[in-house]
Amino acid sequence: MGFLSPPPVRKLPLAGEDTARVVEPNGNGASSFVSSGRRAVASTSLAVDRMQVEELSIAYGSKLAVDSVSLPIRQGEVLALIGPSGCGKTTLLRSLNRLTELTKTASLKGRITLDGDDTATFEPTSLRRRVTMVFQQPNPFPMSVFDNVAFVLREQASRRPRKRELKGAVEDALRRAGLWDEVKHDLAHPALRLSGGQQQRLCIARALAANPEVLLLDEPCSALDPQSTQVIEDLIVQLREEVAVVIVTHNLQQAYRIADYVAFMYLGELVEYGPAEQVFGAPKQERTREYVSGAFG
Amino acid sequence: MSVATPPAPKERRSARDSSASWRWTDRLGLAFAWVLGVMFLLITVGIVIYLMVQGIRFVKPEYFVTSPSAGFSESETGGFLDPLVGTIVVASLAMAIAFPVGLGVGVWLSEYGRPTWLARITESTVEMLAGTPSIVFALFGVLLFQHPALGLFSQSTDGVVYGRSFFAAAAMLALIALPLVVANVREGLQAIPGHVREASYAVGKTKIATTRRVLLPAARPSVVTGAMLGVGRVIGDTAVIILLLGATLKIVPAEGPVGELRGTGSTLTSFVFQNAPTGEANQPEKAFAAAFVLLAMVLILNFAMDVVVRRGRRLTWGS
Numbered sequence A: 001m002g003f004l005s006p007p008p009v010r011k012l013p014l015a016g017e018d019t020a021r022v023v024e025p026n027g028n029g030a031s032s033f034v035s036s037g038r039r040a041v042a043s044t045s046l047a048v049d050r051m052q053v054e055e056l057s058i059a060y061g062s063k064l065a066v067d068s069v070s071l072p073i074r075q076g077e078v079l080a081l082i083g084p085s086g087c088g089k090t091t092l093l094r095s096l097n098r099l100t101e102l103t104k105t106a107s108l109k110g111r112i113t114l115d116g117d118d119t120a121t122f123e124p125t126s127l128r129r130r131v132t133m134v135f136q137q138p139n140p141f142p143m144s145v146f147d148n149v150a151f152v153l154r155e156q157a158s159r160r161p162r163k164r165e166l167k168g169a170v171e172d173a174l175r176r177a178g179l180w181d182e183v184k185h186d187l188a189h190p191a192l193r194l195s196g197g198q199q200q201r202l203c204i205a206r207a208l209a210a211n212p213e214v215l216l217l218d219e220p221c222s223a224l225d226p227q228s229t230q231v232i233e234d235l236i237v238q239l240r241e242e243v244a245v246v247i248v249t250h251n252l253q254q255a256y257r258i259a260d261y262v263a264f265m266y267l268g269e270l271v272e273y274g275p276a277e278q279v280f281g282a283p284k285q286e287r288t289r290e291y292v293s294g295a296f297g
Numbered sequence B: 001m002s003v004a005t006p007p008a009p010k011e012r013r014s015a016r017d018s019s020a021s022w023r024w025t026d027r028l029g030l031a032f033a034w035v036l037g038v039m040f041l042l043i044t045v046g047i048v049i050y051l052m053v054q055g056i057r058f059v060k061p062e063y064f065v066t067s068p069s070a071g072f073s074e075s076e077t078g079g080f081l082d083p084l085v086g087t088i089v090v091a092s093l094a095m096a097i098a099f100p101v102g103l104g105v106g107v108w109l110s111e112y113g114r115p116t117w118l119a120r121i122t123e124s125t126v127e128m129l130a131g132t133p134s135i136v137f138a139l140f141g142v143l144l145f146q147h148p149a150l151g152l153f154s155q156s157t158d159g160v161v162y163g164r165s166f167f168a169a170a171a172m173l174a175l176i177a178l179p180l181v182v183a184n185v186r187e188g189l190q191a192i193p194g195h196v197r198e199a200s201y202a203v204g205k206t207k208i209a210t211t212r213r214v215l216l217p218a219a220r221p222s223v224v225t226g227a228m229l230g231v232g233r234v235i236g237d238t239a240v241i242i243l244l245l246g247a248t249l250k251i252v253p254a255e256g257p258v259g260e261l262r263g264t265g266s267t268l269t270s271f272v273f274q275n276a277p278t279g280e281a282n283q284p285e286k287a288f289a290a291a292f293v294l295l296a297m298v299l300i301l302n303f304a305m306d307v308v309v310r311r312g313r314r315l316t317w318g319s
């Protein structure tokens, strides 16, 4: 199954631009859609190094899930992790804010730095406020919409600051996640009564509330309908200006639509890392070519 | 080797789809279950209504404000003020012990459970408590609180420790309520999916903050249920009261500080026990009146629990 002709690719606006342009594929019979238009990537020069993964290996018991991976994570860019199921994408992502530590069998080798400091030297809780994560399945807390965001803003278990003082910050986070207009009248409603797409955007709002430097997204759209997916994709592209975004996705078109850089993983190894046009258009590695073309026909 | 063609699917019938496909044995079983269910319902409702009707005939407002006194006729024996106060005091004291301890043990077993061997031991201990008849707790309590080391919890005269007091009874009743609190807290916490915890850790919350601000609020309906069931058990118990509270006619304070709580008394259950037609006092009208009040307390408790649980579910999990 594949596309006979490349699908139209939405060009998402960069900061400064205000309209999304849809670029028709040039349809010159190319077997790949890559020659078609794509969101112009011009932000690389603005990109700032945020995190650095160096020779990272992660094993569950004796089973190696990530095998000496090195790559940079930059603000101003969206990095997409792609690869077949079970290749270690989630594991790599979770190691970035040390969530792997919650799995007892997991062991880690190598180094991850955030702004030059080894993340192993951080307090996990303070690291996880700077590098937040959104999961595949929307998982709001069983409390009100407001409290979902406010909980993140408060100091650990404390109840201070109070609701009224947090109102501005909560609104800000919900606005950044593009959810404010839909929920502003029912902030006191249980979050679990929102639709799936709204729940996922609430989770993004929650992840943004802590004002992180890096935002990790693990297949954030896989449980969502196309419309919610598009809203979230637009959101991600806007967000990359303020935070470094790493997204795991199984949807290669999605990766192509929103990513500036793409990392292709296979059996725990990082096979190829490069700008999206290069990885999709002219992959250097045979395995990448197979994977990318296999999925697109 | 031959390729077997799959047998053509027979007419598919699911037992749930229509009762037409039911065998006669199924129907018989269902009818039996129905009859039994309706029978038990009628018996329960019958008892409650009978007691209500019987009781309400005998309840007089002055019973609530008059202490009981010794006498031969219903007009001489006063009311049940002291047993009513005793019930409230002993239940509050017992829950003041059982609730925090039960909550702590439940949270620890569900969320921490380390070291494992200690968790296992705790778990079986709690299960054992749940299965122990209350008269055994009562007997154990008598021996325990008569020990000179625990003399300060009850009246002691010339070095002889009486061993019966509100403290002693509440301590043993707490053991009866504890398993109910623990079981419900655990159940409530375990019903919360693991990804909710993970979501909280992923935004930099500690385990304690997660437990206090996410898990316990979400489990509140279960926590309340546990507490209410505990209260129900405590106010309904008779054995511990008779052996450890003294079941005296009136509240008899001990000498010294907090004498009331170190003294003896009775509760509505022991009052009913003594005034029942088979009891020492034999004042059936008083017994029915007190039983009515006890029953009303339990029903109100159940109703309150229902309201809290419903409200909690609606506020957290939606619809």
Ligand SMILES: Nc1ncnc2c1ncn2[C@@H]1O[C@H](COP(=O)(O)OP(=O)(O)OP(=O)(O)O)[C@@H](O)[C@H]1O
Binding pocket: A060, A064, A065, A083, A084, A085, A086, A087, A088, A089, A090, A091, A092, A103, A105
């Ligand atoms: N908690 C765990 N315990 C043991 N092994 C695990 C655990 N989580 C993942 N693994 C193993 O590690 C490998 C990588 O898993 P991971 O979840 O990172 O893959 P993935 O690339 O995210 O896959 P998918 O695309 O299906 O989500 C798999 O082989 C998996 O079996």
Ligand SMILES: [Mg+2]
Binding pocket: A089, A090, A091, A218
């Ligand atoms: Mg995964």
